[in-house]
Amino acid sequence: MSGMRSRRSEHSLQCSTEEFWIKQTNTCARCETKYSIKAGYEFTANCGLSDDGGRHERLYRECAQGTFNDGTFVRCKVCSTCQASELLSACTTMSDSRCCGKGQHECKDPSQPTTAGSTAGKTEQPTTPTMRTGKTAFTKLFLLTTSAKTNETAPTKTTQTLSAKIIQTFPNRVTQMFPAQATQLLPTTPGNNHDPWLIPVAVTFIILLFAGLWSVIHILKKRNCREIKRRFSDKRKHIHLEGSNERLKAESTKDLLDINNLLSQEIQAAPLQSVLNNLDVVDELVLLLDPDTPGAKNTRHLAANCSIPFTWINYAYSMKESKSPLVAMLEKVIAKNPNWNVGHLAGLLNNIERNDAVAVLAKITLTEEEV
Structure with a gap:
């Protein structure tokens, strides 16, 4: 056990x-x-x-x-733990943390391509006089247009157009060489006039909308499932409690003959309480029906045929050290169905193919009041 x-x-x-x-x-x-x-x-x-x-x-x-x-x-x-300086990639629900080798600091993810600026030992290309002259001219031209743009006096239309043309034609180069001026001028170029707060607000609104719809669907679905379960439970109780006599009458001729051969009519007609009154019979039934024996139906199956909830019989088994689940089940059935007799119990035992327990009922000794 x-x-x-x-x-x-x-x-x-x-x-x-x-x-x-x-x-x-x-x-x-x-x-x-x-x-x-x-x-x-x-x-x-x-x-x-x-x-x-x-x-x-x-x-x-x-x-x-x-x-x-x-x-x-x-x-x-x-997840594995890494020191902050050795963390290669953080842990997610689908992958573990990745750490650098011992002693390696400021490591890079080998799955990411290495840029030209971060490649160790890369030889810098020599700069020719022509390239230096072009770079100097570009610098002077851009600084001239940006100074006119950012000056307190109104810039001319020519300098505005020239500044926008330079940024549109060489966006990467302007950003690398003049980050402060480029940041100041980029919002005035086409495609950057939207407010930066609109995107997070829109995303938040969409998330809240879907969360609300999901909550409504979940509540409706849960309510429907509860209603279906309640109707099924009521119907099953009605069938088992009100129709127990009809179910016993519908047993096959072979099953009825088996019960009649094993039990006398006097014992079958005796009230169900007479089972509990015969302690020796109760002890034998407990030994036969309470254990969870593979391949053999037991008190759990008998309780299910009496419409006793699965949770109740689980609780009864958890308390079996102090009281037999079979005895607890019989007391509950007698309280709910005081008109039941030993024949009812024999029929239910026959239904779960436990005629060995039916044979034990034949040992019941009846008092004058029970006959």
Whole structure:
């Protein structure tokens, strides 16, 4: 029993957190044997499934802050740590942190192309007199037009046009040689007249709009699921509680013959309380039905046939050290259905193919009041 408890997890009584229960074979299987591993995510507990196949949550959840999964792990791993001067690339949910080699500082990402300015040992091209003369003329011309542009007196139309032409023709060169003047003049060139705050405001508005729509859809979907579940639960309760007699009458001739051969009519007609009154019979039934034996149906299945919720029987099993789940279930059934007799219980045991337990009921000793 202690071995079974150690394997309990959030949604399963049979399997560990990284496994789910297969009812057809009564075995546990790891999540990755049925579902693919997803980069940036990890499997939820028991793949989000309970032992009866019901889904309690999504299959995956995103890696938490400071963890990652590159598509090769079942669970997200903690990111590696690097010193600030040795950090090559930061950790994301899909990749680990990358660090420089020991002793290397101000390192560069080898996946990024190296620029000409950062290439060690690159020989600078010699400057010819003609190139120096052209550069000097360009400098004088640009400084002349920018000084006229930024002067307190109104610049002439010729200097305005000439300054704009220089910036449009040589934008990179102007920015490298005269960053202060270029920054001052660039906003007046075509294509730069928009307000810089418009883009973040528009992006924020779109994000809020989609978040609101998603919230509305999620609330409506959750409400519909709750309503469908409530209707199904009410219908199932009505079928099991009000129609128990009809279900027993509809049993096959073979099942009825089996019960009649095992139990006398007097025992079948006795009230269900007579089972609890015979302690020896109760002890035998507990030994037969309470254990979770592979391939054999037990108290859990009997409770399901009596319309007892799955959560209630799980709680009863968690308290089995102090009280038998079968005894707790019989007391609950007697309280809800005081008119039930031993024949009702025998029929339910026959339904789950436990005629060995039906045979134990034949040992019931009836008092004069119960006959």
